[in-house]
Amino acid sequence: xxxxxxxxxxxxxxxxxxxxxxxxxxxxxxxxxxxxxxxxxxxxxxxxxxxxxxxxxxxxxxxxxxxxxxxxxxxxxxxxxxxxxxxxxxxxxxxxxxxxxxxxxxxxxxxxxxxxxxxxxxxxxxxxxxxxxxxxxxxxxxxxxxxxxxxxxxxxxxxxxxxxxxxxxxxxxxxxxxxxxxxxxxxxxxxxxxxxxxxxxxxxxxxxxxxxxxxxxxxxxxxxxxxxxxxxxxxxxxxxxxxxxxxxxxxxxxx
Numbered sequence: 013x014x015x016x017x018x019x020x021x022x023x024x025x026x027x028x029x030x031x032x033x034x035x036x037x038x039x040x041x042x043x044x045x046x047x048x049x050x051x052x053x054x055x056x057x058x059x060x061x062x063x064x065x066x067x068x069x070x071x072x073x074x075x076x077x078x079x080x081x082x083x084x085x086x087x088x089x090x091x092x093x094x095x096x097x098x099x100x101x102x103x104x105x106x107x108x109x110x111x112x113x114x115x116x117x118x119x120x121x122x123x124x125x126x127x128x129x130x131x132x133x134x135x136x137x138x139x140x141x142x143x144x145x146x147x148x149x150x151x152x153x154x155x156x157x158x159x160x161x162x163x164x165x166x167x168x169x170x171x172x173x174x175x176x177x178x179x180x181x182x183x184x185x186x187x188x189x190x191x192x193x194x195x196x197x198x199x200x201x202x203x204x205x206x207x208x209x210x211x212x213x214x215x216x217x218x219x220x221x222x223x224x225x226x227x228x229x230x231x232x233x234x235x236x237x238x239x240x241x242x243x244x245x246x247x248x249x250x251x252x253x254x255x256x257x258x259x260x261x262x263x264x265x266x267x
Contacts, residue, residue: 030118031126038130042096051091051195052138057145059205060084064149069206074236081146081153082231083204088138089164090224093131093171095195101127101179102187110266120266124176131172135164155234159241163234166249167227173256174223180264203228223252 025033042048063069064077104110114120143151178187200206202224208216219225230245 025117027119027122031122031129034113034118034123034126035129035133038127039133042092042100042130042134045100048096048100051095052088052134053141056084056088056091056138056142059087060142060145061149063205064146075150075152077146077149077151078153078236079207079232080205081142081151082235083228084142084146085139085164085231086167086202086224086227087199087204088142089135089167089227090171090198091195092134092138093168094175095191096134096175097127097131097172098175098179098191099188101176102182102184102191105179105266106184108267114266128172131168135168139164153235154238156240159234159239160231162241163227163230163246163249166246166253167223169253170223170227170249170256173253173258173260176260176264177256180260180266198222198224221248223249226252 042052060077060080063080064075067076069076101110110123113123118126146153175191178190182190198204201211201219202222203219204224208219208225208229211219220229226245226248230242230249233239233242233245
């Protein structure tokens with residue numbers, strides 16, 4: 013046995029390893045939370061299956077699943093990046109978890125990077141599951157997959173910024189109520205299930221500027237109509253992302 017076998021080596025782990033470990037922990041905690049699974053997996057799946065199988069809403073020409081699948085993908089992104097992240101981060105802030113993690117060797121920006129990675133991993137699982145279900149229901153997507161990926165990334169940035177802003181400025185209970193209320197309102201009025209052209213023109217124009225509507229319509233333009241890249245919807249998502257992340261960075265309170 014060499015003399016240096018058990019020599020202590022105090023110090024922090026490499027930054028990338030710390031971020032990866034925190035991201036893995038965040039993902040496991042999210043997937044073990046029943047309420048979060050209801051938001052991120054069960055509700056989008058039920059909506060996709062129900063509205064594809066039962067003619068409740070007029071989705072226009074073609075198979076209902078061709079209209080519904082892009083909207084449900086957008087809903088999945090919102091449920092994870094906005095609703096789930098806002099609620100989880102809000103209660104972590106209330107219980108002092110963020111304060112303690114902020115004092116650890118993992119820098120605060122590293123913690124946010126880990127949360128972002130966790131959101132992306134969860135979204136990848138959601139998209140894979142919903143895509144398999146949509147194919148089983150007869151979905152026939154078109155368009156450029158790189159355009160879809162860009163829209164999903166922009167949507168994630170937009171909803172993450174808004175979720176972190178809410179979690180970092182409101183009390184945990186207020187965040188819980190507000191995040192769920194926003195989820196329900198945008199589910200109904202964000203073009204996910206009900207086409208925006210079913211609303212009055214003035215209302216449709218305003219609703220079209222919401223991030224959920226931009227993501228739903230953008231994904232629909234690509235996957236249903238074969239558009240190359242809906243730059244207008246991408247620009248709306250980019251603006252929401254810049255404003256949301258900028259405001260979250262400016263006003264987020266760790267205590």
